[in-house]
Amino acid sequence: MDLKATALLKLIYLEMFGHDMSWASFHVLEVMSCPRYLQKRVGYLAAVQSFRPDTEVLMLATNLLKKDVSSPLAPTMSLPLVTLPHIITSSLALSLLSDLLPRLSHSNPNIRKKTVATLYRLALVYPDTLRSAWPKIKDLLMDEDEDSSVTAAVVNVVCELGWRRPRDFLALAPRLFDLLVDGGNNWMAIKIIKLFATLTPLEPRLIKKLLPPLTKLIRTTPAMSLLYECINGLIQGGILEGTDGAREGEEIASLCVGKLRGMIVVEGDPNLKYVALLAFNKIVSSHPHLISMQQDVIIGCIDDPDVSIRLQALDLGSGMVNIDNMIAVVERLMQQLRNAPIASRRVDDGRSHTVSVEPAADSDGEDPEETLRPAAESQDETTALPAEYRTIIIHQILDMCSKDTYSNITDFEWYIDILIQLVNLVPITGQSTPELYGSSGRTLKNSSTSHEADASSAIGWELRNVAVRVSTVRAEAVRAANSLLSVSGSEGFFALKGAGGEGILTFVAWIVGEYVDGSVSSYHSLDSLIHPKVQSLSPMVICAYLQAIPKVLTSIVSQRLLDWSSEHKTMMSLLVARVIHFLEPLAMHSNLEVQERSIELLELMRVASQAITSHGLENDRGPLLLTRAMPQLFTGFELNPVAPTAQRKVPLPDDLDLGAPINKSLPRLLQLADQGPLAESEAAEFDSFYNKRPLPRVATGPTFNSLASLGPEPSSYQQTGDSIPDTDTVMRKRNQRRERNKDDPFYIGNDDVSSGTSTPFHDILRSANGEDVDVDSIPIMNLDLGDKTLTADGSNMETRRQKRRLPKKFDIVKDENIEYEDSGVAQSETASMGTMNDNGPFQQARDKTKKSLLQVDSRGLGSFSLDNSESVAEQLDIERQEAQDTEMAKALAEVERLRLEMQRASERIQATDGAPAEGTLVKKKKKKKLKQLTGDIEAQFRKPNPEADGGPVRGSQDADATLIAKKKKKKRKPEITRPDDEKELRAFEGGQDASSFRSQAVL
């Protein structure tokens, strides 16, 4: 066995390196059952490391575990306690619970605290554990004399339980408060604070109580962890917001922020820096001004060598910026991007490396500082930034700038300039293949929506946004777009850079096409749009290009509207020919979208070129197709940003009643159809025809149905047809039909007669609106165009900005929305959508799918109440059983005692044979009395709830009652007999007598 244990130990070691050892589970069990402790320990260790819930031998282990849990030796006992959390299943929990509970009152504190933790894990898989265990755990917590480490363990467990159902733990608050104030154990204090942070939202009074000790702790504690958790608790518990009296709240907030600042500046410990920034991140939503006061420190952290700290600082960035520091912060970031060399070599290495070795992680590129430092040192002590980090910076810059619809930006020309610069700084780690992107841009992918999947398209998005919203700088934006476009076309800039930069081109092409009138050099744009290099771009970009080409072309044409000369004619035909030349290969592009668009455009261009050639010079207005028709395709309303929620708010037209029947006579028609057998079978045929049911079923089903329907109705009655059957029969028939079709998978069930047809939605609309649908009459939205200044914060902001000697006033077009509903509705709508998502029925399913690795499933606990007031009412079955058992035992004992009592009494009577008549009289009396007594007891334990004095103290009352009875007897006894115990045994007849008594009692 020793050998086996050693072998097992080696096996465990190998298991750690990833070798499966599930085949050895039986041997594990064998070693577990060893009597020697050290071997047993090996066995249990093996169980911890290798057993899974589906391990079969687990069933066999139950008894062993039961035995070891109640072992007299503390070390042996703690083995199963430590092991159980790893292997626990609900059935195992059920069977072991009764063995574990007594361990809570074990004399060894070591055992007690381990049992508490084990019970917690039991409760996770088997929530009912708590019902019986919770009172005892609570006792442990409340006990002032309890071993401190046991209390700490209990607090840990309570903290774990606490966040799931905070309400149940409010009752513990006073005790926890005491522990916090004079506990002296930092670890425990941290946990208590964490727990309080979840309790305070439920009980606002706690805040007042907590505030003094917490601030005292913050001021005095030397332990950084405790300090940090105090602050964290203040933040998380909403105490900063919750204090009445804004001044007090501010005071504490600034105290916290000051302490956090101290953590960053003074200590110089990266960990403290990191957690302080984390805390800042949490405060920033409620107290942005306090944070922006700390911007020097935070910006310092942006330059920290540690990337995680930088990321935290960056996260703060967008929350921190305001109109004052905006430009400074962005410039700082830009500088960082500019100065750092693009880590191209390293990233390339990383890429080849990851492809060859391990496609899942490209984290080699995560922190290339160490290897690159020698190379980078020449460049101003800056370090090369990993591409991932660069993308995050870019996104952060964009987020900062676009916050609150550009409310922080005072100079849009500057912004456009920044955007252009950013384009050049976009990291190359091109997301050339989606797989690679998936691994390298994981953080990004998590945090961004689809449109800003990669940095360059995010920049493009911004550029377009600015171009659309801010009409004053539109020209600037278009110029920028043009330059980008020409760069991309002529030099193959983006082709060189890989697919990474392409994202922006879609947006750029759109801007150029849409706002072509503002562009100075349309020829130039067209040149770059139809550059041969374009064909190597991705389909998405080509599509955007294809849309832009005709727009630019028409603008060129319309510039020369008035003088249509031969020179112009040749030029135009040349241009058109070039476009056609460009389009022809694209017509055979592998991407369908590109193909379709290019063919459409190609045909248009061919018609246009014919029009040009056939157009005589005598007409000085140029061909109509070019001058009139084509511009009309592309000019029209100016496009404005529309809020994503606007569509939902389009009001329902008053005259549109979606519930109204399309055809008013439809019910009647259906009734008619129901009447005639002919119509019926026709309908059935129709049914079968359209539903394409398999032939054999068609043959049997409908004929049977029609026959059946014929059955109840006299055929002559139906033949007459003109007499309409009463509604009853119609209903009956309809129900029959519905019944019949219910099981037919091809039949779309209908509850309502009027909606029975499968009319498309627009048909309903059309019919409801009447024949002549006037599209304009549908009140889609009030277009309030560009002249609305956007000052999100109202006039206050506006005046402030004006004081600021603005060089220009920028009008930022807000998202269009339906006027009569204010934005509050939108917010609440999105909020409600959010809550719907959060709490809706999908939540559970989503939880399931998104359940992370390592996660403990504790949903069972969430719905579990610990409320003590209810616990009496809903006692656990086991407990009830137990209570009943004890009651029964008590009652039985009473009966037994009474029996003995009677036996004795009868013996005594027997012994005093020649006693006076008195004795017999007493005996008889007594008999009666005893009989009555036993009857009482019987009755009591037959129905567990005696009407008169039911309740929790029932048992004791019973006992009292019997006690009294006994006393009475005892009082009487001395009168009758001598207290002579030996005589009982001798008297044989007495025994018989007693047995008769017993039979009476049973009766």
Place this chain on the structure above:
Amino acid sequence: MINAVLVFNNSGQPRLTKFYTQLDTSVQQRLISEIFTLVADRSSSACNFLPLPPLLATTPSAAATPTQPHNDTPSLITYRHYATLYFILISTSTESPLALLDLIQVFVEALDRLFENVCELDLIFNFEALHATLGEMIVGGVVVETGLDKVVRGVREQGKVKKRREVGLGGADGLGVVGGLGMGRGWR
């Protein structure tokens, strides 16, 4: 709660793996290697908190909702580097990051006391004691003891902890992992 405790050396070889939830062996190995790649690239001056590895990363929408400050998802990876070994703790948001760092410290100090100037080799030959020490501190993901003395006493109660090769596992050389990593080097 604490979801997992991992110890591996500078070359990513695991020295202790303890998962408080049941996981497939292969997944465990993947997780270890992912965390190792994350941790190995960090400079000594960097802070001791790791971003979540891809295996553990979930979409932010699943993370803490405003109504519920905590959840069951592991969200915190704390590590500490001693000589040749990395100590990793994976935990949920109910744990305090700084306190976890202290916990690792206690763990290592306890080992140091038990082995008297502990080194990686001790842990290889005596990894049972390593598990026992951990078992005194964390049960089922819940921290039950943070006091150094009590932990040490608890382990000693289970039997004498021997130094190096005196304890069984004579064949450990055959495992080919000894390789002189951090031989005899102290922890602090």
